[in-house]
Amino acid sequence: MMIGNWLDIGPITQIEPGTARTLPVIGGEEIAVFHTMRNEFFAIVNTCPHKQGPLSQGIVHGDVVTCPLHNWNISLRSGKALGDDEGCVPTIPLKVDAGRIYLLRSAVIGGGDQAEAA
Amino acid sequence: MNAPMNFEEGKPAGQVRERLVVIGNGMAGCRAVEEILARDPGRFDVTIFGAEPRVNYNRIMLSPVLAGEKTFDEIVINTREWYDDNGITLVSGDKVESIDREHKRVVAASGRIEPYDKLLIATGSDPFIIPVPGKDLDGVVTFRDLDDVDKMLAAAEAGNAKGGGNAVVIGGGLLGLEAAHGLNLRGMNVTVIHLMPTLMERQLDEAAGWLLKTELERRGQTILTGANTKEIIGKDGKVAGVRLEDGTEIPADIVVMAVGIRPATGLAREAGLEVERGIMVDDHMVTSDPAILSVGECVQHRGMCYGLVAPLWDMCRALADFVTESPSGYEGSVTSTKLKVSGIDLFSAGDFSGGEGCEDIVMRDASRGVYKRVIVKDSKVLGAVLYGDTADGSWYFDLMKKGEDVSDIREALIFGQAFASGGALADPNAAVAALSDDAEICGCNGVSKGQVVSCINGGAHSLDAVRSTCKASASCGSCTGLVESLLALTLGGEVESGPKTMCKCTSFTHGDVRKLIVEKGLKEIPQVMQELHWTTPDGCASCRPALNYYLLCAWPGEYEDDQKSRFVNERMHANIQKDGTYSVVPRMWGGLTSPKELRAIADVVEKFNAPMVKVTGGQRLDIFGIKKEDLPAVWADLNAAGMVSGHAYGKSLRTVKTCVGSEWCRFGTQDSTGLGVQIERMTWGSWMPHKFKIAVSGCPRNCAEATIKDFGVVCVDSGYELHIAGNGGIKVRATDLLCKVETEEEALDMCAAFIQFYREDAYYLERTAPWVERVGLQYVKDALAEEGAVERYAARFHYSQQFMQDDPWARRAAGEHEKLHQHLAEVRPFPASQMENA
Ligand SMILES: Cc1cc2nc3c(=O)[nH]c(=O)nc-3n(C[C@H](O)[C@H](O)[C@H](O)COP(=O)(O)OP(=O)(O)OC[C@H]3O[C@@H](n4cnc5c(N)ncnc54)[C@H](O)[C@@H]3O)c2cc1C
Ligand code: HEM
Ligand code: SF4
Ligand code: FES
Numbered sequence: 001m002m003i004g005n006w007l008d009i010g011p012i013t014q015i016e017p018g019t020a021r022t023l024p025v026i027g028g029e030e031i032a033v034f035h036t037m038r039n040e041f042f043a044i045v046n047t048c049p050h051k052q053g054p055l056s057q058g059i060v061h062g063d064v065v066t067c068p069l070h071n072w073n074i075s076l077r078s079g080k081a082l083g084d085d086e087g088c089v090p091t092i093p094l095k096v097d098a099g100r101i102y103l104l105r106s107a108v109i110g111g112g113d114q115a116e117a118a
Numbered sequence: 119m120n121a122p123m124n125f126e127e128g129k130p131a132g133q134v135r136e137r138l139v140v141i142g143n144g145m146a147g148c149r150a151v152e153e154i155l156a157r158d159p160g161r162f163d164v165t166i167f168g169a170e171p172r173v174n175y176n177r178i179m180l181s182p183v184l185a186g187e188k189t190f191d192e193i194v195i196n197t198r199e200w201y202d203d204n205g206i207t208l209v210s211g212d213k214v215e216s217i218d219r220e221h222k223r224v225v226a227a228s229g230r231i232e233p234y235d236k237l238l239i240a241t242g243s244d245p246f247i248i249p250v251p252g253k254d255l256d257g258v259v260t261f262r263d264l265d266d267v268d269k270m271l272a273a274a275e276a277g278n279a280k281g282g283g284n285a286v287v288i289g290g291g292l293l294g295l296e297a298a299h300g301l302n303l304r305g306m307n308v309t310v311i312h313l314m315p316t317l318m319e320r321q322l323d324e325a326a327g328w329l330l331k332t333e334l335e336r337r338g339q340t341i342l343t344g345a346n347t348k349e350i351i352g353k354d355g356k357v358a359g360v361r362l363e364d365g366t367e368i369p370a371d372i373v374v375m376a377v378g379i380r381p382a383t384g385l386a387r388e389a390g391l392e393v394e395r396g397i398m399v400d401d402h403m404v405t406s407d408p409a410i411l412s413v414g415e416c417v418q419h420r421g422m423c424y425g426l427v428a429p430l431w432d433m434c435r436a437l438a439d440f441v442t443e444s445p446s447g448y449e450g451s452v453t454s455t456k457l458k459v460s461g462i463d464l465f466s467a468g469d470f471s472g473g474e475g476c477e478d479i480v481m482r483d484a485s486r487g488v489y490k491r492v493i494v495k496d497s498k499v500l501g502a503v504l505y506g507d508t509a510d511g512s513w514y515f516d517l518m519k520k521g522e523d524v525s526d527i528r529e530a531l532i533f534g535q536a537f538a539s540g541g542a543l544a545d546p547n548a549a550v551a552a553l554s555d556d557a558e559i560c561g562c563n564g565v566s567k568g569q570v571v572s573c574i575n576g577g578a579h580s581l582d583a584v585r586s587t588c589k590a591s592a593s594c595g596s597c598t599g600l601v602e603s604l605l606a607l608t609l610g611g612e613v614e615s616g617p618k619t620m621c622k623c624t625s626f627t628h629g630d631v632r633k634l635i636v637e638k639g640l641k642e643i644p645q646v647m648q649e650l651h652w653t654t655p656d657g658c659a660s661c662r663p664a665l666n667y668y669l670l671c672a673w674p675g676e677y678e679d680d681q682k683s684r685f686v687n688e689r690m691h692a693n694i695q696k697d698g699t700y701s702v703v704p705r706m707w708g709g710l711t712s713p714k715e716l717r718a719i720a721d722v723v724e725k726f727n728a729p730m731v732k733v734t735g736g737q738r739l740d741i742f743g744i745k746k747e748d749l750p751a752v753w754a755d756l757n758a759a760g761m762v763s764g765h766a767y768g769k770s771l772r773t774v775k776t777c778v779g780s781e782w783c784r785f786g787t788q789d790s791t792g793l794g795v796q797i798e799r800m801t802w803g804s805w806m807p808h809k810f811k812i813a814v815s816g817c818p819r820n821c822a823e824a825t826i827k828d829f830g831v832v833c834v835d836s837g838y839e840l841h842i843a844g845n846g847g848i849k850v851r852a853t854d855l856l857c858k859v860e861t862e863e864e865a866l867d868m869c870a871a872f873i874q875f876y877r878e879d880a881y882y883l884e885r886t887a888p889w890v891e892r893v894g895l896q897y898v899k900d901a902l903a904e905e906g907a908v909e910r911y912a913a914r915f916h917y918s919q920q921f922m923q924d925d926p927w928a929r930r931a932a933g934e935h936e937k938l939h940q941h942l943a944e945v946r947p948f949p950a951s952q953m954e955n956a
Contacts (some may be wrong), residue, residue: 009943013346017314018682018939025945033942037682038471054698057686059659059745068686068694070153075474082474097395097421099248108945113255114332 005051006095011034012041013099014069020062023048028109032056032097032103036063042076043094043103049074064107092113133136135163139224140213140236143168145177146414146430147240148196148309153438155204160635161442165232166207166223170210170263178427181458181559184267207247207468217389219407236441238413239397239405241382243425248377252350253582257357257853258373261297269580270297270911273372274304282307282405286360286370288347290317292457294376295334299459301374302339309340309368311347311360314378315682321455321466324656325482325489326505333462333487340567342366383415396423401447402440403433413437419450426453427812454515456508464706465511468501468518471653476500481532482651483507484594489654490534490647497525503655509536545866550603553845559600562593570604580614581625583607591625594636595651596761598625603804610902621660623652628664628881635672643669644682664882667769670805671877674918681935687767690938695742700749700884702741703766704756705802708776708794708814709737718759735846736763736773746939753927762925765803768882772811774798775823775912776850779816779833788833790816797869802914804873807880807889825853827875829869838865842872842898843890851887854895858901868902871911875901 015035017019022030032055040063046056050078053069060066063076073082079091093104098111126645138154140147143166151164168174179193201208213227223233245260259269270285275281285301287294291313302308310317316327318336331341346363352374359369380556381396392398392406398417403411403419413433415425424430429451436448454467470493481490490516492499498521502514506915513535517524524531555568566586572587584601585592591601605613620628631650640646643665647657657665662683669677679854687693692700702722706715719739730742744752753763766772774797777783779790794814801812811822814831823846824830830841830853835858841853856872861863875898880889890898902908930939 010836013313013935014942016935017319017344019938021937021940021942023942025947027943031945036471037315037319037324039166039314042469051696052698053695054746057690057694057698059682061659069698070275073378098246 005105007105007108009101011100012096018060020060021055025108031103031108033067033094034060034065036060036076041094041096041101043092044074044076044079044091047083047089048072049089050085055089129244131754135161136235137233137237138162138236139232140163140164140166140238140240141224142240142242142414143170143174143208143210144240144242145174145416145427146242146434147175147238148749149183149239149431150238150413150434150437151206153434154441157438157442159322160235164204166206166420167212167214167226168208168210169213172264173201173208173210178269180261180264184270185460187460190264192277214385217304217385219389223408233428235409237410239386239410239416240414241265241385241416243379243415245375246378246380247375251348252352254797255350255352255357256355258350259373261293261374261376270301270372270374272806274301274306284369285309285374286368286373287374287376287542288360289376289378290341291320291376291378292318292455294374296458297374297376298339302337307468309419309917311345311362312341313346314342315344317341317343319459323470323503325491325493325504325644325647326435326464327621327662328642329487329489329505329648330462331465336778351459360505360663373751376611376659379425379652381418383416386412394418400450401436403437403448404440404444411437411441415831420450422450422452424453426455428453433691440821444954456510461507463508465502465504465508467511467515468499470501476497477566478655479532480653480655482648483596484651486647490532494524494528494531499524504911545580550600551607559604560590560597563589565590567604570601571608574605574608579605579609582617583724594649595625598651619662621658623657623661626650632663632668635668639678640671641673643683667805667882675921688748690746691763691767691930692744693767695880699743699745702744703734703764704750704753704761705764705798706738707798708774709793710791710795714759715761718756718761722755725755726752734766736766736777738773740766747941750931750936755930757925757928757931760811763927768805769802769808770805770810772809773801775813775827776813777816777821783816785819786816787835788816788838790814790822790831790833793831793865796862800866800870800919801873804877805922807882808885810873810886827853828852829872831865836860840865840868845885845887854890856899865909871908874911874915
């Protein structure tokens with residue numbers, strides 16, 4: 001069966017500005033989808049590079065989220081820890097079209113190429 | 119008259135000119151033709167198709183037409199004569215329906231077939247219609263062309279005839295606000311519904327958005343931000359109102375949808391051209407078919423689609439250069455925005471989302487309603503947002519486009535071009551030194567330079583001392599920089615640093631800010647920041663939660679809690695644990711519980727597989743390991759058994775710990791349990807500067823450890839000893855005795871009064887122990903000993919409690935902010951059944 005490269009995860013209105021919501025992936029890593037105050041959208045793996053804090057629960061400012069556990073700042077754009085902290089969380093390519101959010105299928109599923117071939 | 123050039127190209131002499139067909143008689147299409155004519159007037163036979171039944175006009179001026187500031191005739195760009203004089207065939211009111219690339223011809227709705235050698239697609243964009251029920255009702259319009267304006271004018275006229283019509287504009291961006299402004303001037307009651315918390319959030323930050331919103335509200339518009347349209351309500355096929363997701367209904371005779379635009383790519387897509395968001399073009403505006411060009415809002419160039427005219431002009435130049443064989447190439451545009459609403463000056467350009475290495479330079483002038491922010495990165499201007507004074511907009515825009523190094527003018531940048539190019543910039547102090555003695559330094563309090571200097575010479579050696587002695591810079595703070603310069607000039611290096619300011623965003627201390635909020639009647643966070651001249655656009659993680667608390671405390675029932683300014687625990691109403699799950703602590707009044715409550719807790723533990731339940735130090739039970747998705751269901755179950763939030767997560771009243779007292783204990787002197795329950799019923803739910811713990815012991819043996827609490831009651835035979843400002847934790851502090859009272863009623867009153875005094879006097883994140891050490895026990899005693907003080911403070915506390923004693927769990931269990939808790943969806947890594955919507 002032919003399926004697109006982009007996974008439709010629903011309308012933009014389902015994430016309030018300044019917050020994030022989560023997308024569990026069975027057999028993969030949970031994804032956090034962010035809606036910033038400037039109306040940008042980002043998707044990253046929902047796990048802080050420090051001690052696995054749930055980034056989706058942090059305070060969002062600009063294009064940065066502050067981890068709720070020990071206040072590391074993570075760039076939503078690059079997934080990199082900012083300031084003196086070092087670490088990186090995987091980002092998932094995302095696009096918005098006609099009011100809906102799409103994630104790159106292969107990145108969501110991680111090893112997704114295999115899954116699609118199966 | 120054929121140009122020899124054509125001949126050289128291998129065309130037979132006498133051959134007719136190349137045929138250029140343009141689809142779209144709009145701003146880009148006609149401009150492209152003008153540019154070509156200017157370079158080589160005889161080159162093409164031009165035919166322009168326009169879906170609109172009129173000549174080309176300046177679309178951006180539709181806003182002034184709607185507002186009654188211009189007529190249609192005044193905004194026409196190309197008159198009939200222009201088409202005739204240039205031998206252009208205008209086919210207006212006829213929409214092109216298909217492109218036949220094989221035979222190089224287009225087919226229009228009328229059946230007209232037009233062959234081309236070169237085709238130019240300039241179809242612009244279509245307004246985006248949000249897919250809500252009722253979107254097709256009569257009276258739902260967009261804002262794109264003259265017909266739309268006519269519909270709005272007709273609605274306004276009909277409204278005026280019946281004494282005032284209602285208009286709802288969906289979308290608080292540039293277009294929506296211009297529509298709202300026009301309709302407002304035409305006499306309609308206008309409501310703007312905007313999904314985001316900030317108006318024009320793509321162009322403005324929170325601070326400028328707030329100023330804009332306040333001004334529009336002052337002009338009589340209703341602005342609803344953070345509002346989501348659920349449906350458009352109709353009556354007899356005609357629009358009657360709009361219903362929001364939260365159930366609010368707004369009556370409407372007309373609804374204008376202005377939520378955005380989408381490039382009009384339908385024709386190109388059907389013709390098999392390469393299309394993504396827009397029609398793909400190269401740097402010469404050529405599509406994937408070399409015979410077909412495209413310009414305007416319908417194209418996508420280097421990944422960008424534009425919605426403003428400036429880029430179109432650049433595209434048209436590149437296109438004309440290319441078709442007349444002197445290719446220049448289009449490299450993309452940097453854009454800036456102005457809002458065309460008379461009396462509102464607003465400018466925005468570039469990137470202001472912040473990020474690593476970005477520096478914000480902010481200047482506010484509350485008395486003139488000015489807010490300026492320039493974003494600098496690596497010594498280059500990255501963006502600018504100006505409100506109230508946009509004179510320097512084009513200068514910043516220029517610096518930005520040219521990528522000029524601004525390190526030399528960094529200090530003066532925010533004051534604008536005139537100042538930055540003057541000589542004073544090398545040393546801001548020199549400019550102040552040059553001022554005459556009677557020059558006014560502080561406008562709020564009318565203090566001159568001479569007065570400030572003599573005050574400094576008189577011993578005021580710090581900013582704070584100047585503020586308290588001659589009042590300069592004590593009100594709004596906009597002259598703080600001047601006063602600091604005067605201190606430096608007068609004292610040389612001996613300026614004393616004053617008490618710590620609230621944070622790096624302001625020169626005021628917590629105490630100043632609290633006082634000024636009340637004195638000036640400031641009621642919103644952006645308003646405090648504007649009036650007190652915050653030096654950052656929207657504060658930081660230290661001042662936002664503090665301001666949120668101060669406003670909540672100062673204006674109970676009026677101020678709306680700002681969720682964005684709260685830490686995760688206070689947003690989620692539970693305590694986050696190191697594995698990202700939450701712990702849930704329901705209230706047990708005075709440490710009492712019942713079989714029903716215990717059963718409900720036991721059921722929750724089993725139902726949600728909580729791995730641990732623990733008795734807390736505050737005499738209640740903590741259920742651990744609850745997932746955020748399960749929280750509302752857990753709360754619903756606990757609510758059903760009569761339990762409410764224990765606020766174990768908040769800067770608020772935590773617990774009232776009690777001993778069994780005279781009811782059971784052989785030493786008990788009073789009913790400590792009963793009093794504890796009464797106190798907890800009175801105080802629960804109140805937000806405080808920091809967490810607040812209470813205990814009541816039935817006799818001086820003090821089993822409830824009341825002497826290490828923020829407020830402790832020790833019962834004695836003759837009444838109640840009231841203790842304050844104790845603390846367990848890292849730095850143990852035993853309480854101070856505040857006073858002794860004889861009755862339960864007096865104890866309750868004093869408790870309410872003390873809490874309220876603490877709420878109004880302490881700094882955010884200051885617990886009672888450090889607060890009392892800072893201000894002194896006597897200060898607290900004196901404040902409460904004043905005639906009628908206890909009654910006044912207690913009354914204010916009870917008033918505030920009316921609004922605070924609203925169980926947040928019950929609201930969440932009923933669906934408030936449900937999105938904070940639910941997953942978006944779930945992904946299963948097998949094709950076919952990829953996901954389920956949550
Ligand atoms: C109310 C309003 C205010 C604005 N204010 C500003 C502003 O202040 N500053 C700014 O920079 N920009 C502003 N804009 C945006 C600006 O008007 C556009 O960027 C510009 O008009 C785009 O030009 P265009 O030629 O690409 O599209 P258009 O000007 O929309 O021209 C496209 C034309 O093609 C026609 N057409 C479409 N499909 C077909 C077809 N199949 N056959 C025949 N004809 C077809 C359409 O009817 C339309 O007339 C504003 C827009 C509006 C609506
Ligand atoms: C963010 C860090 C902290 C968290 C999440 C936390 C959480 C808790 C919780 C959930 C309880 C149970 C109280 C109840 O029943 O409501 C508790 C009790 C207590 N905490 Fe903390 N706490 C924190 C920091 C502190 C600090 C800094 C101190 C010291 C100043 C402190 C001192 C206490 C004491 C003394 C008790 C026992 C309360 C009583 O007996 O009434 N805690 N804490
Ligand atoms: S504090 Fe006094 S009254 Fe209360 S339980 Fe202890 S001994 Fe009994
Ligand atoms: S886990 Fe994110 S900062 Fe520690």
